[in-house]
Amino acid sequence: MHEMMPVLLFVGVVATLLAGYPVALSLGGTALAFALVGEAFGLFEPAFLEALPNRLYGVMTNETLIAVPLFVFMGVMLERSRVAESLLDTMAMLFGPLRGGLGISVTLVGMLLAASTGIVGATVVTMGLLSLPIMMRRGYSPSLSAGTICASGTLGQIIPPSIVLVLLGDVLSSAYQQAQLEMGIWSPETVSVGDLFVGALVPGLMLVGFYILYIVGVAVFRPESVPAMPREDRPVDGTALAWRVISVLIPPLFLVVAVLGSILGGFATPTEAASVGAVGALILAASRGRLTLSTLREVVRQTTMVTSMVFLIFIGAAIFSLVFRGFGGDDLVTEFLTGLPGGTFGAVALVMLVMFLLGFILDFIEITFVVVPIVGPVLLAMGLDPVWLGVMMAINLQTSFLTPPFGFSLFYLRGVAPPEITTVDIYKGVAPFILIQLLVLGLLALWPALTTWLPGLVYAS
Template sequence: MSILIEALPFLMFLAAFVALLRGFPVAFTLAGVALVFGLIGIALGVFDPIHLRAFPQRIYGNIMDMDKSILVAVPLFVFMGVMLEKSKVAEELLEAMGAAFGRMRGGLGISVVLVGALLAASTGIVGATVVTMGLLSLPTMLRRGYDKGLAAGSIAAAGTLGQIIPPSIVLVLLGDQLSSAYAEAQRAQGIFSPDVVSVGDLFAGALIPGFLLVIAYVGYQIVIAIIRPGSAPAMPHDEAKTDWGKILHALTPPLVLIIAVLGSILTGLATPTEAAGIGAVGATLLAAIRNAGGQGEAKLFQALAALSALALILLIGSVLVVDVRNAQGAIVLYLAYGLSALALIGGAGALYLLKRNKVLDDVMTSTAQISAMVFVILIGAALFSLIFRELGGDHGVRDLLAAAPGGAVGALILVMLVMFILGFFLDFIEITFVVVPIVAPSLFMLGVDPVWLGVLMALNLQTSFLTPPFGFALFYLRGVAPPEVTTGDIYRGAIPFVAIQIAALILVALIPWLATGLPDLIYQ
């Protein structure tokens, strides 16, 4: 009986894993398995049902508490990403980059990687990026004679960059979970004025590894073009004409938005939630400008949106020059009020235009569905975590990690291996909400740096999108790929990029500075 009691939390984890593989809804699976094992614990006398009274407060503390306002960034970043998907940024970028790099062998593959990186920093949504690039780029690459596996793998891998290049939904969720786990670990060590790990720290920590991945992907395209030129041919010269005006028109809006969002976070001008609001407004204005169409009234609202975007840029930039709130001159205040009014009027016009063009309805629906999915899974995971801990699971995990050979390094390797294997079958949200709260406190108590751990986990979760047989990016691409591209082609093309991902993960593990150097430089 004692063996059964000790194994109960691990049986609970196994039961949830099996239920998820059977295809049951994630949130209800986590909550349902937790309640079943809670009843088993009551029957065995190892679980007091009074602990369930803490569950409402746990939900309130995780989602509604002002200290957790970072989670408000999730629907804002989702809105920003979905809105940009509708603003035709991807089409312009792919067309401009394809023309710029198409003359060289492997040029289309390089353009896909670079556009994927830009869309990652703009949207952070893997599914939208993969589907968009799959619809636009894959037929072109196949028509130009690209190897089917290389073309499919390039698109799938470029789409997953949204998981590691900030702003990323994964980093926001990881930042929330790691912040709670880090505070818990410090309290367990008797530190009642704990240090804080923020989403901004993770954003800064992920920048260098994200750029390294982009460089590695581009390098792979160049190597393939050299050793197998027939797999990545160049476009005809008459079609690959560099039009710098078109390139600047395609690049400038997303770059300005990226700088506004990331720059405001990294310089401390805004919290991630506030920066997400800036991104949502900027994406709305950009979508209105790109989706105006027609004449007359539409052109008027398009001009208003453009002026509103300019006003916002001037407002954000002015903070670096003068503190508007403490400005002594009335002219500065009136100018700030005028720019704010212009931004408000242009924003209202942009929303009206997008509503009339049926774009806003689709964006709001997608944002509500994705955000609801995230938060419902969070609630189910909170109940799972509560009962898992009360059954003694946290002590079992701590003992297991402490007994791992090699100390903290061995424990970290074990956790990374478990997350990598789970990534074959589970979604990143499930892993983030279920696994991270269980293992992170124990790793922190062993002395693992929280930013380093967060970046390693983000790289690991990004890899899960590419790992056959259940990598989500592969499924997204399968849904839009032409019939001549088989599932085997997609898997074959993804494997080299999985190897690159693993190499990047090992490199960051061996050189922690790649993850911690930039946050230390910025914040300390």
């Protein structure tokens, strides 16, 4: 019975979440209920929960996690300043003469928004509201339009500065230290958020490149699906268009470069770079005349809500983790993963499959705080590179959010799409992009250096 308690606890948490209860309360409440039952039957030692105050104090004093509200503030402020609208109009004029040019514009704007906001839901909804009506009006295929928007919107999962990578970096850092202790070694080296940011750059740009190649392929073989914009819909060209591109593209691009460049150059930690991004977003909004008291109040309110949700889930996840370990769940997971056929490959494949399926019902925050602390130390103790593992997990979750019938991005777009865009259109549209995601995952699995090469180069110099 004792060996079944960790499994029952995990199943109980998932069942509670599916019943519609809040995530943080489901994690903490279910875990405490199991702890009480386990104590009554002599299966759980309450002393495990004595570590909870230290866990929570460590969360609240963790400087890395300060980056979360700062990046959220940056993203929400840029959203309110209507950067996406200006970018889309300008990029559409730039690539409009080409077949598929509007689709390429949507992909590039999605990439810039991902690098600016890091919030998948906001990016998909914004792109859906702005670009979907334009693409439909220009005669684009409904399925291609929906797929392009969903895929480009989920780039916020992997392109830094991503909130997913911030949280994964913090959790994997703890898992890496625990793995070293279990192996009987100690090293001051750890995995940082900056490591993940640098490691995710090449895979993120690979995804963008493959997305654009797919749209170009459609333009070659099915040109009627991606017609060029007519000349009358492109009122600006020549020198006037060049100046417009510079004035619209340079400010947000400079902001992204300032944030990432300060990290890559070693001038700032991710938290310090996040503060640069937050201040830069304020300046950008002010330069566009969008920085009003009401806007600032709304941005601060939304940032507080998101941050409170994240840290409340932290508390619930800390309780769940302690109770899970109190029932011997960590030993059970270690024995199970190390005993799988195929060794390390089999363990990684199973973990990726489980995380992919959980991505249908749980958000990345819950998966990061619940699943990664359980499996992370075991996988890292097998000798896996933590940066590679973190990027693989991020892209895996990104793929899950795109996959029918439960992908979160599909629901986001369905909520803002016009009636003429059917659910089947959305499902058909994302299918090629899911194959692209799986291709990139396969390439990273075959050549881990695609993830680890750039961090080694940056931090060796």
